[in-house]
Amino acid sequence: MTTASLLRTVVALGAVGLLALTGCSGGAAPVGGAAPSAPLSLLDRAPVASEAEIAASPTAAAIRERGQLLIGGELDLPLMSQRNPITGETVGFDATLGKLLAKYLIGEPNLKVVRSISETREAVLQTGTVDAVISTYTITPERARKISFAGPYLVSGQAIATLSTENRISSPADLAGKKVVAVSGTTSVDAIKRSAPGVQLSTFGAATECIQALEAGSAVAYVHDMTLLAGTAQLNDKIQIVSEPFTDESYGIGIRHGDESFKEFVNDWLVKIQQSGLWGENWTETLGQVVPGDPPKPPPIGSVPGS
Numbered sequence: 001m002t003t004a005s006l007l008r009t010v011v012a013l014g015a016v017g018l019l020a021l022t023g024c025s026g027g028a029a030p031v032g033g034a035a036p037s038a039p040l041s042l043l044d045r046a047p048v049a050s051e052a053e054i055a056a057s058p059t060a061a062a063i064r065e066r067g068q069l070l071i072g073g074e075l076d077l078p079l080m081s082q083r084n085p086i087t088g089e090t091v092g093f094d095a096t097l098g099k100l101l102a103k104y105l106i107g108e109p110n111l112k113v114v115r116s117i118s119e120t121r122e123a124v125l126q127t128g129t130v131d132a133v134i135s136t137y138t139i140t141p142e143r144a145r146k147i148s149f150a151g152p153y154l155v156s157g158q159a160i161a162t163l164s165t166e167n168r169i170s171s172p173a174d175l176a177g178k179k180v181v182a183v184s185g186t187t188s189v190d191a192i193k194r195s196a197p198g199v200q201l202s203t204f205g206a207a208t209e210c211i212q213a214l215e216a217g218s219a220v221a222y223v224h225d226m227t228l229l230a231g232t233a234q235l236n237d238k239i240q241i242v243s244e245p246f247t248d249e250s251y252g253i254g255i256r257h258g259d260e261s262f263k264e265f266v267n268d269w270l271v272k273i274q275q276s277g278l279w280g281e282n283w284t285e286t287l288g289q290v291v292p293g294d295p296p297k298p299p300p301i302g303s304v305p306g307s
Contacts, residue, residue: 042096042281046103047272049265059255059262060105063131069102072116072124072133072254076208078231079287080136081113093227093286094134097153097253100278101132104269117205118185122146125256132266133254136225138187144306148259149252150266152299152307153279157245158191159226161233163214164240169221172196172246179219181210188223191247207232211239225249227287234290250304267301274298 054060063069073094075083080092090098090113099109116124116133124130125147136156139149162169169175172195180196182188184203192199202219204210207228214222215238222229226245233239253270255262273279283295301307 042278042285043099043103043109045276046100046109046278047269047276048107049104049269053265053268054105057261057265059131059259060265063105064107067106067110069098069105069111069132070130071098071102071111071113072121072130073098073113073135074117074206075113075115076206077136077228078235079290080227080231081134082231083113091286092231093154093282094136096282096286098132098134100273100282101134101253101266101269104272118183119205121185121254125254128256131255136228136251137254138225138249139252139304139306140187141306143254145257147254147257148263149254149307150263151252151270151301152250152304153253153270154227154251155296155299156225156227156249156251158188158223158247158249159229159241159245160243161214161222161224161229161239161241162220164238166220166240166242170242172243175199175221175223178221180221180223181213181219182223183207183210186224187247187249188225192223195246211236214239230287230290250299250307252307270298270301 049060054064073081075081075090077092081090081094082092083090098111098113102111103109114124114130116130116135121133121135121137122143125133139152160169160172175192175196176198177200179200179202180192181202181204182192184205189201189203192201202213204213207224210222211232213219229241233241253266255266279298280295288295
């Protein structure tokens with residue numbers, strides 16, 4: 001599934017709410033015998049690193065000793081990382097990756113998500129506030145001079161969203177001279193400036209603030225990674241995606257700069273969950289709730305500059 005295919009699917013589906021699928025039996029209850037056991041969940045079947053694998057990375061050993069993985073992430077990104085206000089659980093593709101990594105490191109998905117917006121991701125890694133950042137973190141050579149990246153683990157691209165009543169914008173060229181919003185500290189900012197010279201760009205610290213500005217009429221367009229816009233459009237019928245993705249964005253897992261043993265540890269784990277099918281199951285249970293068909297092929301580890 002390409003990013004363009006995902007975009008077309010989101011536009012076609014519009015704002016369809018996520019369905020909580022539950023099993024239902026219309027037949028009689030079985031008589032006698034033990035009830036069939038429930039299938040093991042994705043996390044139940046997730047691998048756990050061996051003692052030798054843990055010992056090869058001082059960072060991994062410290063995390064196992066602590067008994068908790070500290071992840072930098074966001075809490076308001078539908079389909080990627082969003083906290084359920086009732087249960088307090090963070091769900092989505094990135095959120096599940098964090099749980100899978102915690103299970104691999106500790107033996108159980110014990111983690112704490114430290115909210116890290118785009119402008120603070122490098123800082124929380126450099127200060128040791130978190131062990132890793134999993135948060136639609138596009139790999140770039142500039143960022144790789146400050147922190148290290150494992151992966152990539154997913155490929156997305158920048159796209160344009162507008163209010164559903166807007167019909168004059170369909171490409172980056174249409175943004176020239178217009179008021180546009182983006183999340184500060186993201187690759188969206190440079191992508192807009194390159195693709196739409198003369199744009200009147202305003203930035204905000206969070207995606208929710210960009211949506212609020214768009215709905216308030218302070219801007220006519222919002223540019224962000226397509227996977228994030230997909231979640232927004234899927235939950236908000238006031239928002240539509242109007243362009244094909246016009247960049248390639250490879251997401252990586254941020255770790256402290258120069259920690260090569262931990263980078264190798266995380267990359268080995270990514271290969272394991274890809275080969276076992278857990279990566280694809282994660283896609284199906286999250287982004288796949290919007291995108292029909294089989295999961296896309298994961299990008300090769302180390303395949304982009306900075307990874």
